[in-house]
Amino acid sequence: MRLIARIDVRNGYHxxxxxxxxxxxxxxxxxxxxxxxxxxxxxxxxxxIDTVASLYGFDNWLIRQSNKHVYCxxxxxxxxxxxxxxxxxxxxxxxxxxIVINTAAVRSPQLLEKxxxxxxxxxxxxxxxxxxxxxxxxxxxxGARELSNFSLTDWxxxxxxxGVGEVHVTSIDSEGIxxxxxxxxxxxxxxxxxxxxxxxxxxxxxxEMRNYHHQFEIxxxxxxxxxxxxxxxxxxxxxxxxxxxxxxxxx
Amino acid sequence: MPIEVxxxxxxxxxxxxxxxxxxxxxxxxxxxxxxxxVKLQKNAILIIPGVGNISALVxxxxxxxSIVQLRSYIELQNIKVIGICLGYQFLCSRSDExxxxxxxxxxxxVVESIFxxxxxxxxxxxxxxxxxxxxxxxxxxxxxxKTFYFTHSFGVKVSGFKLKAQDAFSYSPKGSEDLVAAIFNxxxxxxxxxxxxxxxxGISLLSSTINYLAGE
Numbered sequence: 085m086r087l088i089a090r091i092d093v094r095n096g097y098h099x100x101x102x103x104x105x106x107x108x109x110x111x112x113x114x115x116x117x118x119x120x121x122x123x124x125x126x127x128x129x130x131x132x133i134d135t136v137a138s139l140y141g142f143d144n145w146l147i148r149q150s151n152k153h154v155y156c157x158x159x160x161x162x163x164x165x166x167x168x169x170x171x172x173x174x175x176x177x178x179x180x181x182x183i184v185i186n187t188a189a190v191r192s193p194q195l196l197e198k199x200x201x202x203x204x205x206x207x208x209x210x211x212x213x214x215x216x217x218x219x220x221x222x223x224x225x226x227g228a229r230e231l232s233n234f235s236l237t238d239w240x241x242x243x244x245x246x247g248v249g250e251v252h253v254t255s256i257d258s259e260g261i262x263x264x265x266x267x268x269x270x271x272x273x274x275x276x277x278x279x280x281x282x283x284x285x286x287x288x289x290x291x292e293m294r295n296y297h298h299q300f301e302i303x304x305x306x307x308x309x310x311x312x313x314x315x316x317x318x319x320x321x322x323x324x325x326x327x328x329x330x331x332x333x334x335x
Numbered sequence: 336m337p338i339e340v341x342x343x344x345x346x347x348x349x350x351x352x353x354x355x356x357x358x359x360x361x362x363x364x365x366x367x368x369x370x371x372x373v374k375l376q377k378n379a380i381l382i383i384p385g386v387g388n389i390s391a392l393v394x395x396x397x398x399x400x401s402i403v404q405l406r407s408y409i410e411l412q413n414i415k416v417i418g419i420c421l422g423y424q425f426l427c428s429r430s431d432e433x434x435x436x437x438x439x440x441x442x443x444x445v446v447e448s449i450f451x452x453x454x455x456x457x458x459x460x461x462x463x464x465x466x467x468x469x470x471x472x473x474x475x476x477x478x479x480x481k482t483f484y485f486t487h488s489f490g491v492k493v494s495g496f497k498l499k500a501q502d503a504f505s506y507s508p509k510g511s512e513d514l515v516a517a518i519f520n521x522x523x524x525x526x527x528x529x530x531x532x533x534x535x536x537g538i539s540l541l542s543s544t545i546n547y548l549a550g551e
Contacts, residue, residue, distance in 0.1 A: 244452065
């Protein structure tokens, strides 16, 4: 299993979000990347999304760090405003290991393949923010604010052929509140792609992770509330998963 | 005492992250351009990093140096090489990712697609020994049963692995047959996983590998 620290970013701060909408500052981004890459809170990866980059046409947080290279001793994925091959390359050059793309890929799906051809498909994560509209899961762009024409199932089933390496799916309705990631969404995700799948938005306990793993063969989870709201160290989650007999890394 | 290590600055790589992990392991990375490899002193240590696809890496190298010349120099000057991920695959004889991409052929094995249709194997994998006597390798205690970060769509399959003369270690990715994770062939060492992204343990292994090569 992969336990991934999700860091939503706005104006250089790690923010708390509810239904993908920022509600308060938690701490500066650099402090969060340090906390989540070592010690009792060392996750398996960090996934950082600049939530307003696409909305306002900004560069993402990593590119805005001038020409500085940011080193993270565990894999670092960066999203927000990745709208061209050049921006993808710049983001990787500054220390990202993977780039996370949503809005620009919905606007121009060929971009995924172009980036994969240059950077390798292992560096491309397709971000899907979704919620149910009239009984169908639809995809949203611009930090989960704009409804697109894409249905979840159509978009997911295209991903592998378009050069995507992994898919990160956020359930907007259960994000940041005390609701679980919906089972029907987990099932739809697994049945529409064979790509490595990360789910987010309502990942609350080790027991739920175990259930998603055994019921839907999902083994990567990105979360924020466990560590930032409930103050549970990821080491504790690892120990609980180990007791369940799950395959987790112990740094 | 810190050891100087030459690190090739390749566009098809995350060389800056490797640079930082060398520094965190208390050694000194010297960043070199591709054409400077053939100016390295005898017994120098060289890291070939790599991320992405093999065609891009080979094209980038071949623009500056012939692959045959590079291999000859490594052998003649006894250059000690550490290949990481795509850099490791470049040490093999060829890759199915691009059969026309000329590789170094310092490991007699072929890199194949892990899955059909292609998709990456991503995650942390625990290492097992293939053909080294357990604990015979000086770095065994840092490898066997330890977990490292892998992300790759191509790799060397254990079932097709012919080399018997050197130490090798494997891992078992989800949904695939076992793959070769690390090869120790004299002074040529390859890691399929990303030491620079495997937390403190990866930093320690890189540092120990550099120390090991410096003592050879």
